[in-house]
Amino acid sequence: MDLRRFGPRVVLFSQTTGYGLYGVIRRAQLAAGKSPGELYHALRRKARRRFRPHEVMPFAQAIHIEVTNACNLKCVMCPRTTMDRPVGHMSRELFAKLVAELAPRRAWIESVALMGLGEPFLHKDLFALARLARDAALPNLYTSTNVTLLDEERVNRLFADNVFDLLICSVDGVTKQTYESVRPGQSYEIVENNMERLLAAKRERGAKRPAIELQILLMKQTENEVEAFCERWAPMLGPTDRILVKEADTFGGQVPDVRIAAQQRREPAARFACRQLWKDLSIGWDGQVTVCCKDVLYKLAVGNVAEERLVDLWRGERWRRLREQHLAGGWDRLNPCRDCREWWI
Numbered sequence: 001m002d003l004r005r006f007g008p009r010v011v012l013f014s015q016t017t018g019y020g021l022y023g024v025i026r027r028a029q030l031a032a033g034k035s036p037g038e039l040y041h042a043l044r045r046k047a048r049r050r051f052r053p054h055e056v057m058p059f060a061q062a063i064h065i066e067v068t069n070a071c072n073l074k075c076v077m078c079p080r081t082t083m084d085r086p087v088g089h090m091s092r093e094l095f096a097k098l099v100a101e102l103a104p105r106r107a108w109i110e111s112v113a114l115m116g117l118g119e120p121f122l123h124k125d126l127f128a129l130a131r132l133a134r135d136a137a138l139p140n141l142y143t144s145t146n147v148t149l150l151d152e153e154r155v156n157r158l159f160a161d162n163v164f165d166l167l168i169c170s171v172d173g174v175t176k177q178t179y180e181s182v183r184p185g186q187s188y189e190i191v192e193n194n195m196e197r198l199l200a201a202k203r204e205r206g207a208k209r210p211a212i213e214l215q216i217l218l219m220k221q222t223e224n225e226v227e228a229f230c231e232r233w234a235p236m237l238g239p240t241d242r243i244l245v246k247e248a249d250t251f252g253g254q255v256p257d258v259r260i261a262a263q264q265r266r267e268p269a270a271r272f273a274c275r276q277l278w279k280d281l282s283i284g285w286d287g288q289v290t291v292c293c294k295d296v297l298y299k300l301a302v303g304n305v306a307e308e309r310l311v312d313l314w315r316g317e318r319w320r321r322l323r324e325q326h327l328a329g330g331w332d333r334l335n336p337c338r339d340c341r342e343w344w345i
Contacts, residue, residue, distance in 0.1 A: 001223075001226055001227060003226070003227070003230060003245065006230050006234050006243070008242075009234050009237050009241070009242055009243060010230045010234060010242070010243045010245065011242055011243070011244055011245070012218075012245045013244060013245065013246040013247060054273060054275075054278055054323070054327060055278070056278060056314075056315060056323070057108060057278070058105070058108050059105040059108040059109065059281075059310075059311060059314060060108070060109070060279065060280060060281035060314055061108060061109060061110045061111075061279050061280075062109075062110060062111055062113075062279055062280050062281070062293070063102065063109055063111070063112045063113065063138075063281050063282075063283075064113045064115065064116060064280070064281070064282040064283065064293045065090070065095070065098060065112065065113065065114050065115075065116070065282075065283050066090070066115065066116020066117060066118065066282070066283060066284045066285045067089065067090045067095070067114050067115070067116070067118075067120050067123045067126060067129060067285060068087075068088070068089045068090065068116075068118040068119070068120065068122050068123045068285050069083070069085060069087055069088070069116055069117045069118040069284070069285055070087050070088070070089065070118045070119065070122045070123075071117075071118045071119045071122070071146075072119055072122065072146075072148060072149075072185060072186070073119070073146055073148065073183050073184065073185040073186055074183075074184050074185050075146075075172075075182065075183045075184070076181075076182055076183075076184075076221075076258075077182070077217065077219065077248050077249070077255060077258055078117075078255070079117070079251045079254045079255045079296055079297060080117060081255075082254070082297070083117065083296075083297060084297070085284070085286075085297065085298060086286070087118075088285050088286060089122075089123050089124075089125075089285055090123070090129070090285040090286075092125055092128065092129065092132075094287055094305070094306060095129045095132060096132055097305070097306075098283060098305060098310070099132050099133055099136045099138065100136075101305075101309060101310045101311065102133075102136070102138055102310070103136040103137070103138065105311070106136075106137060106138055106139055109138065109139055110139065110140060111139060111140035111141075111142065112133060112138045112139065112140065112141050112142075113142055113143065113144075113293075114126070114129065114130060114133070114141070114142070114143040115142075115143050115144045115168075116282070116284065116285070116296065117296040117297075118285075119145065119146055119148070119149065120143045120144065120145060121145055121149040121150070121154060122149070126143070127157055127158075127161050127163065130143070130161070130163040130164060131161065131163050133163070134163040140165050140166070141163065141164055141165050141166075142164055142165055142166035142167065142168065142210070143164055143166075143167060143168070144167070144168035144169075144170065145167065145168070145169055145170070146170050146183065146186070146191075147169050147170070147171055147191045147194045147195050147198075148186045148190060148191060148194065149194075150194040150195070150197065150198050151194065151197075152197065155194075155197055155198050155201050156201070158198075158201075158210070159201060159202065159205050159207050162207075162209060164209070164210040165209055165210055165211065166210050166211045166212075166213060167198075167210040167211070167212050167213070168213045168215055168244075169195060169198070169212060169213065169214050169215065170215045170216075170217070171191055171192075171195055171214060171215070171216065171229075172215075172216050172217045172221075172222055173188065173216070173221070173222055173225055173229070174225045174228045174229040174232050175188070175225060175228075176188040176189070178221055178222060178225055179191065181221055182217075182219075182221050182222065195214070195233070196236070198212065199212065199233075199236045199237065199238070199241075200236075202238055202241075203236075203238060207238075208238075208239075208240050209240075211240040211241060211242070212237070212238070212240075212241040212242075213241070213242050213243075213244050214233050214237070214241070214242070214243045214244070215243075215244045215245075215246055216229050216243070216244075216245055216246070217246055217247070217248045217249075218245050218246060218247050218248065218259070218260060219247075219248040219258040219259060219260060220258060220260055221258075223260050226245055229243070230243055230245075247259045249294075249342065250340075250341045250342065251294050251296055251336075252292065252294035252295060252336035252337065252339065252340040252341075252342060252343075253336055253338075253339025253340050253341050254294075254296070254297065254336050254339070257341060268344055271329075271331070271343065271344075272344075273323070273326035273327045273329075273331075274292070274326055274331065274337065274340070274343040274344075276291065276292040276293070276294070276343070277291050277292065277319070277322060277323050277326055278323065280292050280293050281310065281314060282295065283305060283310075284298055284301075286304070286306075287304040287305045287306035287307075288301045288303075288304050288305075289301060289302055289303050289304065289305055289310065289313050290302065291319060291322055294336070294340065294342055295336060297336075299335050299336055300322065300334065300335075300336075300337075302316065302318040302319050302322070303316070303318065322334070331343070
């Protein structure tokens with residue numbers, strides 16, 4: 001599989017090489033339009049993480065807010081099959097509380113994702129929540145979708161409201177047979193039509209935002225369709241859009257590893273403390289807070305933002321003990337850390 005002929009519009013994320021060119025492109029996009037002060041804070045964050053990776057910063061850099069964990073698909077690579085958490089939608093009151101806490105700390109935040117273990121567009125107030133975050137100037141606001149709900153009304157509002165910097169669109173396959181075997185619960189024709197509608201609407205409006213990242217997971221079921229997928233969609237992309245060919249996730253070893261053998265990353269010779277505990281902060285729809293975006297079942301929850309402040313949880317005793325356990329090499333006593341396949345990313 002040689003994707004170089006597609007140029008920078010198609011990027012392969014491999015757990016051997018990381019994001020490579022994609023990382024350079026995304027960093028350039030994230031830097032575009034920033035003030036000198038914002039660029040200073042971005043460089044300061046990166047320098048501290050590079051040279052002092054296990055020093056606790058004043059606040060988390062990557063914020064994940066699960067607006068809902070409801071979903072309308074039953075994807076074969078998703079840990080929802082073992083989820084024992086109740087299904088629900090984040091209230092506007094709780095979201096507003098989060099925004100009020102995040103806004104004063106935005107100098108330390110690199111990105112805010114409105115997504116978790118669910119389909120964000122199932123939340124009836126998604127655009128209203130995103131507007132609260134946008135008005136608070138939270139940086140690099142993005143969400144994801146399985147594209148099934150991107151009808152004309154939602155697509156029009158997506159561009160009219162202009163609240164998201166990035167929209168990740170997951171379409172795993174370029175044929176009906178492959179797509180519906182990987183993502184049961186929806187017809188490929190609907191997803192294909194919705195994706196065409198989204199890209200056409202952006203092109204017709206000449207919109208730069210949101211950047212669209214059209215994603216296909218690289219696994220046994222899709223391996224033979226990756227090039228056809230790129231041929232199908234690359235000509236329709238705008239200047240800020242990309243196709244990301246990404247290895248399937250194991251969500252910290254909580255689902256079977258379905259990555260193809262050729263893309264398996266060689267693990268480092270010795271495991272080290274996971275950097276996510278010094279970088280990530282994930283909030284469930286019900287206010288639970290966990291230390292890593294891979295912990296989608298909230299097994300390592302350190303508290304609830306409905307009862308405690310985020311900054312107190314970030315620097316609190318429970319989180320501190322988890323960091324110390326990693327620094328001491330005790331990740332094998334933590335679930336899901338002990339089975340994680342993504343800890344070095």
